[in-house]
Amino acid sequence: MNFFKTxxxxxxxxxxxxxxxxxxVDSIKQLKPVEISSLRLNEFSSGNKCETIDSAMLNKYATxxxxxxxxNETQVFVKSYGLGSLATTSFRGAGASHTAVxxxxxxxxxxxxxxxxxxxxxxxxxxxxxxxxxxxxALWGSGAVGGTILLNNALPFNRGLTVSAMASMGSYxxxxxxxxxxxSKRKFASSLKIFNHQATNDFxxxxxxxxxxxxxxxxxxxxxxxxxxxxxxxxxxxxxKLNTRIWYQNNDRNLPPSMTEDKSVANQKDDALRxxxxxxxxxxxxxxxxxxxxxxxxxxxTDSMIHLQSKSRSEVTIAEAESRxxxxxxxAVNIGFNNTYSQASTLDYGVNKYQNRTALFAxxxxxxxxxxxxxxxxxxxxxxxxxxxxxxxxxxxxxxxxKYFYVKMNIxxxxxxxxxxxxxxxQGGNPDLKxxxxxxxxxxxxxxHEIKSISWYLGASLFNRTIDNWILWSPNAANVWSAGNVxxxxxxxxxxxxxxxxxxxxxxxxLSGLYNYxxxxxxxxxxxxxxSLHKQLMYVPIQNAQGSISIxxxxxxxxxxxxxxxxxxxxTDNLVFLKPxxxxxxxxxxxILLKKWSFRIFVQLNNVWNQTYQVMQYRAMPLLNAQxxxxxxFNKPNKP
Amino acid sequence: MNVKQLIxxxxxxxxxxxxxxxxxxxxxxxxxxxxxxxxxxVFITNEGPYGTGTGTVSFYSRSNGSVSSDIFxxxxxxxxxxxxxxxxxxxxxxxxxxxxxxxxxxxxxxSFASVGTITGLTSPRCFLGITSSKGYISQFGSGATGExxxxxxxTNAITGTIATGNGxxxxxxVGNTVYVACSGGFTNDTVVTAIDATTNxxxxxxNTGANPASMQLDANGKLWVLCVxxxxxxxxxxxxxGSLVRINPATNTVELSLPFAxxxxxxxxxxxxxxxxxxxxLYNGGVYVQPIAAPSLASAPLINRGFxxxxxxxxxxxxxxxxxxxxxSNGKVIRYNQAGVVLDSFAAxxxxxxxxxx
Numbered sequence: 001m002n003f004f005k006t007x008x009x010x011x012x013x014x015x016x017x018x019x020x021x022x023x024x025v026d027s028i029k030q031l032k033p034v035e036i037s038s039l040r041l042n043e044f045s046s047g048n049k050c051e052t053i054d055s056a057m058l059n060k061y062a063t064x065x066x067x068x069x070x071x072n073e074t075q076v077f078v079k080s081y082g083l084g085s086l087a088t089t090s091f092r093g094a095g096a097s098h099t100a101v102x103x104x105x106x107x108x109x110x111x112x113x114x115x116x117x118x119x120x121x122x123x124x125x126x127x128x129x130x131x132x133x134x135x136x137x138a139l140w141g142s143g144a145v146g147g148t149i150l151l152n153n154a155l156p157f158n159r160g161l162t163v164s165a166m167a168s169m170g171s172y173x174x175x176x177x178x179x180x181x182x183x184s185k186r187k188f189a190s191s192l193k194i195f196n197h198q199a200t201n202d203f204x205x206x207x208x209x210x211x212x213x214x215x216x217x218x219x220x221x222x223x224x225x226x227x228x229x230x231x232x233x234x235x236x237x238x239x240x241k242l243n244t245r246i247w248y249q250n251n252d253r254n255l256p257p258s259m260t261e262d263k264s265v266a267n268q269k270d271d272a273l274r275x276x277x278x279x280x281x282x283x284x285x286x287x288x289x290x291x292x293x294x295x296x297x298x299x300x301x302t303d304s305m306i307h308l309q310s311k312s313r314s315e316v317t318i319a320e321a322e323s324r325x326x327x328x329x330x331x332a333v334n335i336g337f338n339n340t341y342s343q344a345s346t347l348d349y350g351v352n353k354y355q356n357r358t359a360l361f362a363x364x365x366x367x368x369x370x371x372x373x374x375x376x377x378x379x380x381x382x383x384x385x386x387x388x389x390x391x392x393x394x395x396x397x398x399x400x401x402x403k404y405f406y407v408k409m410n411i412x413x414x415x416x417x418x419x420x421x422x423x424x425x426x427q428g429g430n431p432d433l434k435x436x437x438x439x440x441x442x443x444x445x446x447x448x449h450e451i452k453s454i455s456w457y458l459g460a461s462l463f464n465r466t467i468d469n470w471i472l473w474s475p476n477a478a479n480v481w482s483a484g485n486v487x488x489x490x491x492x493x494x495x496x497x498x499x500x501x502x503x504x505x506x507x508x509x510x511l512s513g514l515y516n517y518x519x520x521x522x523x524x525x526x527x528x529x530x531x532s533l534h535k536q537l538m539y540v541p542i543q544n545a546q547g548s549i550s551i552x553x554x555x556x557x558x559x560x561x562x563x564x565x566x567x568x569x570x571x572t573d574n575l576v577f578l579k580p581x582x583x584x585x586x587x588x589x590x591x592i593l594l595k596k597w598s599f600r601i602f603v604q605l606n607n608v609w610n611q612t613y614q615v616m617q618y619r620a621m622p623l624l625n626a627q628x629x630x631x632x633x634f635n636k637p638n639k640p
Numbered sequence: 641m642n643v644k645q646l647i648x649x650x651x652x653x654x655x656x657x658x659x660x661x662x663x664x665x666x667x668x669x670x671x672x673x674x675x676x677x678x679x680x681x682v683f684i685t686n687e688g689p690y691g692t693g694t695g696t697v698s699f700y701s702r703s704n705g706s707v708s709s710d711i712f713x714x715x716x717x718x719x720x721x722x723x724x725x726x727x728x729x730x731x732x733x734x735x736x737x738x739x740x741x742x743x744x745x746x747x748x749x750x751s752f753a754s755v756g757t758i759t760g761l762t763s764p765r766c767f768l769g770i771t772s773s774k775g776y777i778s779q780f781g782s783g784a785t786g787e788x789x790x791x792x793x794x795t796n797a798i799t800g801t802i803a804t805g806n807g808x809x810x811x812x813x814v815g816n817t818v819y820v821a822c823s824g825g826f827t828n829d830t831v832v833t834a835i836d837a838t839t840n841x842x843x844x845x846x847n848t849g850a851n852p853a854s855m856q857l858d859a860n861g862k863l864w865v866l867c868v869x870x871x872x873x874x875x876x877x878x879x880x881x882g883s884l885v886r887i888n889p890a891t892n893t894v895e896l897s898l899p900f901a902x903x904x905x906x907x908x909x910x911x912x913x914x915x916x917x918x919x920x921x922l923y924n925g926g927v928y929v930q931p932i933a934a935p936s937l938a939s940a941p942l943i944n945r946g947f948x949x950x951x952x953x954x955x956x957x958x959x960x961x962x963x964x965x966x967x968x969s970n971g972k973v974i975r976y977n978q979a980g981v982v983l984d985s986f987a988a989x990x991x992x993x994x995x996x997x998x
Contacts, residue, residue, distance in 0.1 A: 262742030307826035426874030573969030
């Protein structure tokens with residue numbers, strides 16, 4: 001039905017601009033990565049479809065969070081509960097906990113929940129984001145089932161002194177301030193970034209759950225967040241580098257009611273301290289890397305209406321070492337070790353719970369002399385006391401043929417260990433849970449070419465994935481809820497991507513389109529006659545698409561993005577569903593470049609066609625809204 | 641662009657356009673409405689999915705066994721809201737209590753056309769008609785409280801508040817006294833609050849067992865109270881087990897108290913047959929029977945199957961048992977005769993939680 005219209009739209013529209021203006025911003029901010037953030041990421045992920053959101057793209061979303069970036073720029077479906085509220089990802093029809101989120105190589109998901117609220121990650125704190133689709137248990141361990149999000153920071157050497165500040169104002173009393181100072185010498189670099197964000201998010205919406213569909217203002221949706229990121233990078237010797245990072249963030253959010261609820265007084269306060277240090281030695285033949293991280297996170301959830309206060313705190317310490325070397329000129333080997341110690345406390349567990357996980361992983365990559373083809377074999381074995389973790393191998397192939405075609409193939413075992421809540425929640429937690437596991441297979445065909453001023457990219461991926469021992473909470477005969485390895489989910493689908501860029505003198509036009517068709521069905525159940533059997537999982541759209549067009553001229557750029565999500569079921573028997581929606585955004589950017597100073601003015605318009613839509617059932621979404629801001633940059637190069 | 645590239649590009653374009661042409665509208669079913677209106681049958685209140693969804697009301701017709709689903713939204717074009725808790729028919733009007741929406745939707749009981757909304761409530765649980773112009777709504781309130789709101793049935797306005805024990809829940813009127821089971825709400829309590837229905841004054845709080853939640857009046861004029869028991873702070877076991885308690889309304893005293901054995905399971909949903917001599921309830925994965933004259937609790941269930949909800953239809957003398965399935969898809973209602981033999985079953989909405997017999 002209206003998908004046809006949308007598909008036209010998709011192919012008349014395009015992705016964000018990577019044009020002249022944006023790369024200038026990039027050079028102003030001087031964020032070109034010069035550091036190997038993870039050996040495995042760059043060299044040992046063959047055969048998986050990957051997407052990169054680079055610093056230029058992230059810069060366009062400087063005052064947004066990761067949820068906005070992924071919604072608009074990638075093929076991942078983002079489940080958002082509304083403006084400023086919880087947002088999680090679904091890769092290829094998997095669940096929120098089937099995405100591994102790694103910050104500079106460390107998994108930062110809560111051991112209690114097994115997921116991360118990506119609406120809490122400011123894009124200002126990231127230098128690039130990479131998405132690896134498909135299962136990758138061998139590479140990234142537990143949770144890398146549907147896909148992996150790799151959040152990376154990079155600090156360059158020898159860029160001098162850079163100071164920047166940005167302020168923006170937006171609809172619903174949204175106010176953000178950001179500042180950064182970077183000192184970058186030849187053998188030492190240090191950076192400090194801070195942000196502050198407040199919003200009331202009291203947008204007007206049509207309440208379709210009340211008689212006469214009255215216009216209402218969202219209540220209890222206030223947000224306050226601030227954070228600090230401090231990084232240091234040392235060149236110890238010509239072959240050795242050391243970095244340290246500290247990220248502290250504090251969020252205080254009121255949780256608004258759904259349209260079917262009268263009111264809400266719920267509040268959630270989160271705080272997270274993340275600290276890490278990494279040492280690396282790169283040589284001619286052998287590279288070594290060792291790193292340690294410590295994460296401390298707390299959640300304080302209160303709802304006085306239902307007399308509830310739930311406080312929890314988790315601590316995670318990760319130590320990892322890996323080495324890369326070559327045996328011949330045509331191969332590369334990576335071996336490594338990871339130890340993760342997690343502990344969590346909440347009244348709902350009774351006593352404090354802890355878990356120690358040790359993993360060994362290895363990869364072997366062989367490539368042809370001209371580097372056009374390579375084959376990758378990887379494996380990981382994780383050990384947890386009294387738990388049997390499946391051995392997780394991967395085989396991947398990357399190849400280039402007929403000059404302009406690329407093929408990727410991958411078969412991988414994946415797994416996800418049960419969360420602390422699944423294991424230890426006082427009523428219903430099940431300490432005997434087994435890890436979820438399964439296989440994912442994919443094949444992608446890509447084509448890239450350019451003729452004169454036009455360049456294009458076409459990609460198609462076909463995937464298949466099973467997840468067995470899927471953990472669900474379900475009631476027993478006496479209506480006591482408990483966690484069990486009850487479901488098996490089979491997902492399969494196709495993904496298409498198209499980009500085309502036209503360059504003429506100082507004009508650059510870029511079109512981009514994405515389309516996914518995903519079936520993700522439940523194939524087994526512990527409940528007799530379960531109506532969810534062979535039905536699509538809730539909130540997994542069968543079809544979704546995006547399209548964008550960007551035009552850049554000199555230092556001005558404008559881009560238009562449309563996203564489309566098809567029907568999503570809201571009951572497991574697929575009898576209740578949400579209608580498709582499409583939402584469009586426009587962003588405008590103007591740079592003013594002086595000698596040492598630069599200025600940026602930007603305007604972001606969201607939901608420009610003023611659509612009423614629901615991502616989650618009866619969760620109100622804002623109509624047309626806007627943000628505008630100014631940025632100022634100063635750079636003084638080092639003396640030669 | 642050479643030939644191969646052209647073929648590749650056009651095959652992708654073709655595949656995409658095929659996807660685009662696929663009919664992606666999910667199938668919808670049109671619920672049936674009985675020609676005679678909702679006069680002879682059973683309303684099933686379906687709580688709706690946890691979280692953000694809406695509950696529904698289904699109607700089971702006694703005359704032909706047909707079922708109409710989501711009859712409120714079908715008639716009125718807006719959903720009931722989150723969570724549909726219970727329904728009562730009083731003076732030909734249906735009062736549908738919607739918990740988290742903090743309201744009671746009032747409908748014409750025959751057509752289900754909306755005639756009003758009682759708003760300003762906080763976690764309401766049950767409705768009870770007192771006179772043609774006065775009704776009571778029990779509610780948990782906000783936090784550790786319990787209240788009965790007095791409603792002017794002509795204007796649907798709240799005219800008063802009666803403080804009860806924590807978590808005012810089921811209500812039964814005996815003579816001119818309204819008994820309110822105080823189920824603890826978001827905390828705990830142990831009382832049934834007795835209210836003078838004329839003056840709205842609290843007469844007394846009768847100590848029962850822990851967290852009394854459902855009640856029935858028997859043929860002898862005695863009030864039976866089913867207490868769910870009190871859980872420990874982490875909800876792993878019952879500190880006080882459930883109990884079945886008999887109150888003499890003449891003296892407002894407890895005459896009999898029968899404690900349950902299980903420390904991990906609560907008895908729920910007390911019902912009574914048409915003769916008002918036999919009680920039914922859910923406990924430990926079964927449906928149990930309790931003749932009012934029995935001196936002790938039954939040791940074995942009548943029906944060895946767990947349910948989420950239970951009701952007894954005094955008109956057809958059938959037991960209605962609600963199965964919520966996986967709690968995120970439509971549930972089922974199984975009908976049994978008094979001997980516990982299955983009569984038939986039909987589909988309800990998501991989480992069938994209570995029955996209203998008309």
